[in-house]
C-alpha cells in the first residue's frame with residue numbers, strides 16, 4: 001500500500017532535527033526555503049549511503065571508475081546539453097491561493113488518482129476471485145479498469161503533444177478540461193502556464209573584466225560527458241565502461257515543499273555507462289536489475305519499490321524508467337535509469353569541435369558510444385532510509401520507544417559503550433573498549449542517566465549495538481552487547497567484540513549480496 005501520511009513526514013522532520021540528522025539551513029535567520037544542513041548524525045548516515053553506492057558501483061566493477069568534476073563548467077556545456085534552451089518546468093499559479101505549481105505535476109497527480117482507482121478495483125477483484133485471480137487478464141478485460149486506462153492514455157497523449165509543441169495554452173486547457181483544482185484552496189482560478197528555467201546563474205570574474213555568465217550545474221552527468229575522452233585515454237578504458245560521480249547539483253525548483261525530497265541544492269550519485277551502439281537495451285536491462293538489487297539488499301522493504309516506465313521519453317532517450325519509493329507522500333521517483341543514446345557526446349562534439357569517439361579494435365572503426373545512465377538523488381535516498389527506519393513501538397511493559405531501524409551498515413554510530421556506573425574503574429574500561437573499536441567503527445561513549453535511558457537515546461539515532469561494562473567485566477573481561485531491534489542482551493568476551501561487531505555492521509556483507 002502506498003503511504004499517504006502527512007503525519008509520518010512531520011514526525012520524520014522533527015525527529016531528524018531533534019537528533020542531529022537534518023536542520024533547516026541558516027535556521028537562526030528563519031531558514032532558507034528548500035535548503036537543509038546535515039547535522040552530526042546526518043552527515044555520518046549520508047557518508048555511509050555514499051560509501052555503499054561508491055563501493056557497489058566503482059569498487060565492485062572492474063570497468064567502472066570515478067571522477068570528481070567541478071561544479072562550474074564552461075557555459076557552452078549547458079548549451080550543448082540542451083539545458084539553456086530546454087531545462088524548463090511549466091509553472092502555473094492559482095489566483096486565489098497564490099500558490100505556485102508545476103503544471104505537469106498537477107496533471108501527474110490527477111493521473112495518480114485514476115491509477116489509485118485501478119488499484120482499488122484490482123484489490124477488490126483479488127479478494128473476490130481468491131487464488132484463481134489473474135491480474136493481467138483482469139486489467140486487459142474489465143471494462144471499468146479499461147476505461148480508466150484509456151483515460152490515462154489520452155491525458156498522457158495530450159500532455160506529451162502540448163509539451164513537445166510548446167503549446168502552453170493547451171496545457172492550461174488540459175488542466176481546465178480535467179477540472180483540476182488547487183489542492184490547497186479547491187479553486188479552479190488558474191493563471192496562464194509559463195516556462196521557467198531551473199538553472200541558477202552567476203557571474204564569473206568582476207564586471208569590469210567583462211564578466212561572463214556561468215551556471216551552477218543542474219546535474220552531475222555533464223561533468224562525466226566532457227571528461228569521457230580524458231578518462232578513456234588516461235585509464236585505457238575499453239567499451240563497455242562506466243564513469244561514476246557523486247556531487248552537488250542545483251535547481252531553482254518552483255515548488256519545494258517536501259523536505260529533502262525536493263531541494264534547490266542537492267546531491268546526485270550518477271554513473272554513465274558507455275556502450276557500443278545497438279547494445280544499449282541489453283545494458284539498460286542490466287542496470288535496471290543491478291540497481292533494484294542494490295536497493296533491495298539494504299532491506300528497506302521489497303514492497304516499497306516499484307518501477308515506473310516513462311511513456312513520454314525525453315528527446316534524447318530511447319528508454320527510461322524510474323525506481324519509485326514509497327515515501328510518506330506516496331510512491332515517488334528515487335532514481336532514474338535512462339538510455340540516452342549518443343545524444344550528449346554528439347552534442348559536445350558539435351559544440352566543441354572535438355571528436356568524442358572510441359576506437360573499437362574488434363570492429364576496427366571509431367564510433368560515438370551510446371550511454372546508459374543511473375542517476376539517484378542522495379538526499380532522496382536518505383529520506384527513503386529514514387522513512388523505512390522510523391518506528392514507534394509499544395513495549396511489553398507498556399512503555400514506548402521511538403527508534404530508527406537503520407540498516408546496521410548505514411548507522412551513524414555502530415557501537416555505543418556505557419559504563420554501568422561512573423566509578424570503580426568502569427569508565428576507564430569503557431574507554432579502553434572504545435579504543436579497541438574506534439579504528440574501524442564509529443563509537444560513542446555515554447555515562448549519563450540510567451542505562452535504560454541511554455539505550456533509548458541510541459535507539460533514537462539508530463545505533464545497532466550497545467555494549468555495557470559492569471563490575472563482572474573487571475573480573476572476567478566480558479561485556480553485554482545489546483541488539484537495537486530485539487533488545488536482547490548477550491554476554492561476550494571482550495576479545496571477541498571486534499570480530500563480532502565487524503560481522504554485524506560491515507558493508508562487505510551487503511556488497512557480497514549484490
Ligand code: ATP
Nearest residue numbers: 253261262263266333334335336375376377379380
Ligand atoms: P523530478 O521529476 O522529481 O523533478 P527529475 O526527473 O527531474 O526529478 P532527474 O533529472 O532524473 O530528476 O535527476 C536524477 C535524480 O536526482 C532523481 O531521481 C532524484 O533522486 C534526484 N533529484 C532531482 N531533483 C532533485 C531535487 N530538487 N532535490 C533532491 N533530489 C533531486
